[in-house]
Amino acid sequence: MVPSTMSSAQENRSFVAQETSDDFEDEKPIAASRLVRTQVLSIRGSHANSDDSKDDKPIATARQLVKPSQDSEDDDDDDDKPLSSRLLLTPKSKGEKRKRKRPLDHKADSSPKRPKVSHACSSTSTLKITEEKDDDEDDDLIPISQRIKEPTLLTEKKAMKVGSSSTRKPIKKGQNGLKLSSCPKSTNVLPSSNDGQKKWKTLVHNGVMFPPPYEPHGVKMMYEGKPVDLSPEQEEVATMYAVMKDTDYVQKKQTFRNNFWNDWRKLLGENHVIRRLDGCDFTPIYEWCMKEKENRKQMSREEKKAAGAEKKKQEEKYAWAFVDGEKEIVGRFRVEPPALFRGRGEHPKSGKVKRRILPSDVTINIGQDAPVPECPVPGERWKEARHDDTVTWLAFWTDPITPKKFKYVYLGESSSLKIESDQKKYENARMLKDYIGKIRADYSRDFTSKDCAKRQIAVATYLIDKLALRAGNEKGEEEADTVGCCTLKVEHVKAIAPNSLEFNFLGKDSIRYQNTVEVEVPVYKEIRQFQAGKRGGDDLFDKLDASRLNAHLKQQMPGLTAKVFRTYNASITLDDLLNKEIKDKADLTEKVAVYNHANKEVAIICNHQRTISKSHEEQMSKLMEKIGGLRDNLKELKTELKRAKRGKSQPLTDADGKKRKRNSTPAELEKKIAQKTADIENMEMGMRTKEDLKTVALGTSKLNYLDPRITVAWCKRNQVPIQKMFNTTQLRKFAWAMAADPDFRF
DNA sequence: AAACTCACTTAGCAAACCCCAG
DNA sequence: CTGGGGTTTGCTAAGTGAGTTT
Numbered sequence A: 001m002v003p004s005t006m007s008s009a010q011e012n013r014s015f016v017a018q019e020t021s022d023d024f025e026d027e028k029p030i031a032a033s034r035l036v037r038t039q040v041l042s043i044r045g046s047h048a049n050s051d052d053s054k055d056d057k058p059i060a061t062a063r064q065l066v067k068p069s070q071d072s073e074d075d076d077d078d079d080d081k082p083l084s085s086r087l088l089l090t091p092k093s094k095g096e097k098r099k100r101k102r103p104l105d106h107k108a109d110s111s112p113k114r115p116k117v118s119h120a121c122s123s124t125s126t127l128k129i130t131e132e133k134d135d136d137e138d139d140d141l142i143p144i145s146q147r148i149k150e151p152t153l154l155t156e157k158k159a160m161k162v163g164s165s166s167t168r169k170p171i172k173k174g175q176n177g178l179k180l181s182s183c184p185k186s187t188n189v190l191p192s193s194n195d196g197q198k199k200w201k202t203l204v205h206n207g208v209m210f211p212p213p214y215e216p217h218g219v220k221m222m223y224e225g226k227p228v229d230l231s232p233e234q235e236e237v238a239t240m241y242a243v244m245k246d247t248d249y250v251q252k253k254q255t256f257r258n259n260f261w262n263d264w265r266k267l268l269g270e271n272h273v274i275r276r277l278d279g280c281d282f283t284p285i286y287e288w289c290m291k292e293k294e295n296r297k298q299m300s301r302e303e304k305k306a307a308g309a310e311k312k313k314q315e316e317k318y319a320w321a322f323v324d325g326e327k328e329i330v331g332r333f334r335v336e337p338p339a340l341f342r343g344r345g346e347h348p349k350s351g352k353v354k355r356r357i358l359p360s361d362v363t364i365n366i367g368q369d370a371p372v373p374e375c376p377v378p379g380e381r382w383k384e385a386r387h388d389d390t391v392t393w394l395a396f397w398t399d400p401i402t403p404k405k406f407k408y409v410y411l412g413e414s415s416s417l418k419i420e421s422d423q424k425k426y427e428n429a430r431m432l433k434d435y436i437g438k439i440r441a442d443y444s445r446d447f448t449s450k451d452c453a454k455r456q457i458a459v460a461t462y463l464i465d466k467l468a469l470r471a472g473n474e475k476g477e478e479e480a481d482t483v484g485c486c487t488l489k490v491e492h493v494k495a496i497a498p499n500s501l502e503f504n505f506l507g508k509d510s511i512r513y514q515n516t517v518e519v520e521v522p523v524y525k526e527i528r529q530f531q532a533g534k535r536g537g538d539d540l541f542d543k544l545d546a547s548r549l550n551a552h553l554k555q556q557m558p559g560l561t562a563k564v565f566r567t568y569n570a571s572i573t574l575d576d577l578l579n580k581e582i583k584d585k586a587d588l589t590e591k592v593a594v595y596n597h598a599n600k601e602v603a604i605i606c607n608h609q610r611t612i613s614k615s616h617e618e619q620m621s622k623l624m625e626k627i628g629g630l631r632d633n634l635k636e637l638k639t640e641l642k643r644a645k646r647g648k649s650q651p652l653t654d655a656d657g658k659k660r661k662r663n664s665t666p667a668e669l670e671k672k673i674a675q676k677t678a679d680i681e682n683m684e685m686g687m688r689t690k691e692d693l694k695t696v697a698l699g700t701s702k703l704n705y706l707d708p709r710i711t712v713a714w715c716k717r718n719q720v721p722i723q724k725m726f727n728t729t730q731l732r733k734f735a736w737a738m739a740a741d742p743d744f745r746f
Numbered sequence B: 001a002a003a004c005t006c007a008c009t010t011a012g013c014a015a016a017c018c019c020c021a022g
Numbered sequence C: 001c002t003g004g005g006g007t008t009t010g011c012t013a014a015g016t017g018a019g020t021t022t
Helices: A007-016 A031-043 A057-063 A069-074 A084-088 A092-098 A121-135 A152-159 A231-240 A247-250 A255-269 A283-298 A299-320 A416-446 A452-467 A520-533 A548-556 A562-578 A588-605 A616-645 A667-694 A699-702 A708-718 A729-732
Strands: A320-323 A328-331 A363-365 A384-387 A395-398 A406-409 A492-497 A500-506 A512-518
Touching: A031 A121, A031 A152, A031 A395, A057 A299, A069 A231, A084 A247, A121 A512, A231 A255, A299 A320, A406 A520, A416 A548, A416 A562, A416 A729, A452 A512, A492 A520, A492 A616, A492 A699, A500 A588, A548 A562, A562 A588, A588 A699, A699 A708
Parallel strands: A363 A384
Antiparallel strands: A320 A328, A363 A395, A395 A406, A492 A500, A500 A512
C-alpha cells in the first residue's frame, strides 16, 4: 500500500482539476472527448471515494511534490528508487529507507548457475507452451510455470550481443542469402558463433493470407430519395462508409467525410448521378449489414462451431513458421483488408480509402533453402521474395495510405526472437539503475551550462526522466499533430510561479497529457527562458531533436535512449510499490488489489488511458441501486435483530424477501448481518475500483513496460498464483520469466 | 546535418468470446 | 437459455530509433 503521505498531493490534484481547457478551444471532436477524459483522470480522487488516501494517487500528480534537487547531491542510495517514491519521501521515511537496502542484487537473475545449454536445446523447451495448440488439452492443468523447464536463453546470447548494435549492415538484394545457404542446416550451433546481426539461419513459412474478394450484395443506397445503381467497386466502398454510420468518424469529423467523399467520387467517375455526399442515404446498406450480422449471430451452436473450425483450418497453414528448425507461432499473417482509414485524433488522411492489398504488393522474406510460398491468389505473384537473415519479418507491404510506411508480418509474441528482444529490453532498462545517479547529477549540473543546447538536453532529459515523456521524433505534415518531449511547443507548457509547470498537449495516439508538476527551480527558469520571445507554436527545444538527445544519452550509458527511461520508470515503480510491506494477513483479494493498485500507478505515470465505456454511467447507477437494495436489507435485518432480542415476532418474509417458516435466532441474524455488511463492502469496493479505472488502461504497461519477473517474484513471495496476474496470452509471452527468483528485484 | 528509409515496439479500440445471474 | 458485462484477442495506427543517402 502506498503510505498516506499525500494530503498535499490531493491539494495539487484539485488544482489540476480546476484547470480548464480554455486554451485549447480548437479541440476537434475526438480530441475533445479525450480532454474530458483526462480531466476526469486528473480529478480522480476529488470525487466521493471515502478512503482515497490509500488508494488514489495519480503518480504524475504525486510527483509534483518532488524536490529532485536533493537527488543529485546526496543520494546514490536513492537512485535506484522510482521517482514516485524518491520524490515523495518525507524525512522520516527517507531515513527508514536508507536502512532497507535492496537484497543483494541478483544480477540479471538469469541463472548464472545454470549449465550452458545449446541454443537449440534451450529454445525447444522454452517453446513448449507455444506449441500446445496442436495437441493441447493434455497438460492444461499443469501450471505454466512448471511446464517450463528451461526458463531463459538470455544469458548465453547476451554476451555476444553487447555492443553489437553499431555494426548492422543491411544486406542489399542480390548480394545476400548466399552466405546464408552455406550455413549448415543444423541448429545445434552455439549462438556465440553467430556474428550478432543475423536473426536466423533457416526460415520457413507459408506466406500471408488474403481476405476473400469482395462479394457485392446489390443493396441499393438512396441518393436524393432515389435508389442508385453502383458497380461492385463503388458499392464496396459505399458499404465501408455505411457501416460506420454511427461512429464519431462519420458523425463528428468533417475531415473523415471529406476524404471519403474525395476518394469515393473518383470511383464514381465524372458524371455519376451522385454529386454530393450530403444527398446520400446509406441506410439501406447499413441495415442490410446489420441484418447479416444478426443472422450470423443467430446461427446455431453447431453451425458456429463448424464455421469456427473451418476458419481455424484455413489459418492453420499460415499460423506457423520454422525458425532454425523450431516451430514458432506467426503473429498477424493476414494482410489488411480494404477499409476506410481510421486515423486517430485529427489525422489529415482520416477517411481515405485504403485500397486492397494484392500479392503483387507483398514482399516475402524466407530462408534461401526454403520454398517460396505459393501465391494464394491464382494468376498473381508476389512482388518479391528475399532472403534477408538480418531481419525478423516474414513479409511486408507498403501502406497504401502512407506509402513510406511498411506493414510487416512478424513472428508471434511468444516466439524466441520476440522473447529475446523483450528480455534485452528489460536488461537494458535495469542497467540504467547503475547509471541513473550520474545521469541525474550530470543533467542537474547542465541546467546552468553556458551552452544553450546543453541546457536543452539537460532539461529534456529531466522531463523524460521525471515525467516519463516520450522522446518526440519529428513528424510529417501528413500526420496528426501530436508531440513528445523534444517536439513540445511553447504553448504546451505553462510556467506557473514560483516553480511549477503545467503540461497540456496531445501525445501518441492523440491522447492528452495533462499534468501540473513542481520542478526544480533551474528547470523552471530554463523553460521560461526557452519560451522567451517565441510564439506559442514555436518549438520549445529549438536546439534539440530526438536523435541529438539520444546521441547524448548513448554517451551516458551504452544502449540508452529516451524510451529506456519509460521502461525503467515503470518497472522500478512497480518493483518498489510491490516491495512495500504488505499486510500480514492480507487475503488473496487484498493482495491482488495491491498489485492492481501498483499497476495503476504505473499506468498513470505512462499516461495510458482508455475511453470511458459507453455504458459506464449506466452500469454505475445499476450498481448503486443494487447496493441501495442491500442497504435496505441490512436495515431490516438490524431491526429484526432488535425485535428478536426482545423476543418479539418478525415479519413473515425475511430481509431477502424470502418466505420463512420460523423466526431467526439473534445469532443467525448476527451472522446474516455480518454477511450482508461484507457484501456491501465488497460491492462498494468493486464500484470504487471500476470508477477509478474507467479512464486508466492497465494492459499496456503490463504488456510492454513491466518486467514480468517482478510480477512473478512477487507472486512467489506472496503465494499468489501467477494466473491471477497474467492471463493465458500473457503467460505465454512471459513464460521466460516464470523461473524468476522470489528475491528478484528489478 | 538534414532528410529519408527501414525495422521494430507500443497503443487504444472494437469484435469475439466467455461466463454467470436472472 | 439469454443477455449483458467483463475479458481476451485481433487489428492496425502511431510511435521510437537505427542507419543510409543526399
